[in-house]
Structures are given as C-alpha cells and as structure tokens.
Amino acid sequence: MAKREKHMVAFTEKQKQILESLRNGSHSPLHLIQRSTILLSFGERRTERNTAAKWRARWIAAKPELDRIEQENARQLRSAIKATLQDAARPGKPTKFTPEQVAHIIKTACEKPEHFGILLSHWTPSALAREVVNQQIVPSISSRQVGCFLKREGFETESKPVLAESEHHG
16 A cells, blocks of 8 residues: 555535535634645645645544434434544543632732731732631632732732722622
8 A cells, every 4th residue: 555545535415515615615713724635735735735634634533423414314323423523522630629619718808908917908819818828718729829819800919908908899
C-alpha cells in the first residue's frame, strides 16, 4: 500500500455531502468549517499534516457508528457528524473551591474586618485569606486566589477600601 493511500479517509456519498455542506455553509461555525475541510482533504489525498492527524483518527474511530446511523436513520447523520467534529471533553485540573465556598468568601469580604475582631480598616487579600481559613470555609487558600475571586466579582482590594465600605444598604 502506498504511503499516501494509508492516510486516506473513507466517506459514504451522504457523509461527504454533509461534510461539504458544513465546510461551505455560510452559517457553519468556524471549527466545523475547519474540521470538515481537514477531513475532506484526507479523502482527496491532499494532506498529511500532523495537525490534522487527530481529526483523521476521530473520523476513523467514529466511522462505524456513522455508517450505522446512516443505515438506520439518515436524518440523524448530520447531527452525528457535527458531534464527531466537536471538541472532546478536556479533563483538566478539577476546581479546588466549590461555588458555595467562593460565595462565603465574597460574603465575608462584604463584612467589615472589625466584625470578626480584626483591627483593619479594610480587607486585604492576605487578611481575608487568613480569616476564611479561620472560619473553616476552606482548609487553605492563597491571598492571590482570594484576590482573583474578588476581582472576578468586581471588588477591589488593597488600594481602595471598597470591601469594608460595602455595607448592606437597604
């Protein structure tokens, strides 16, 4: 078998039509256009790029199921092909803090430090980090992480005493 032939990807006529419509569709998301183009180029013997290798492998892995769907219910084939072209779930590092813990950290930040017996006019990320550990909201947390949570919620620390001034106005 020639080297180029082993890189070929097989499509049924219907699968090829769907891939072409995704590639050429004016409303197709960019990732579907790119991935359809990659797969079709394998079918046309026009590429061997390493960047396309994963999509070739995914197509080959999905091909038996796509063929089955095409035989049993061709109306679902377009959705199945689109699903094949989606990004795979990325495991990544699990979150260290639950949404409830973050909410408690923000709630604590909205209180004045003196409410907790801390002699500060306003929270700093390091003081807030120590306090949420003392309250057993979290077992440990860095001042940098506290700062990130506060920044994400629109609070400012250190340079402006916004946190201590945010009393409940009702």
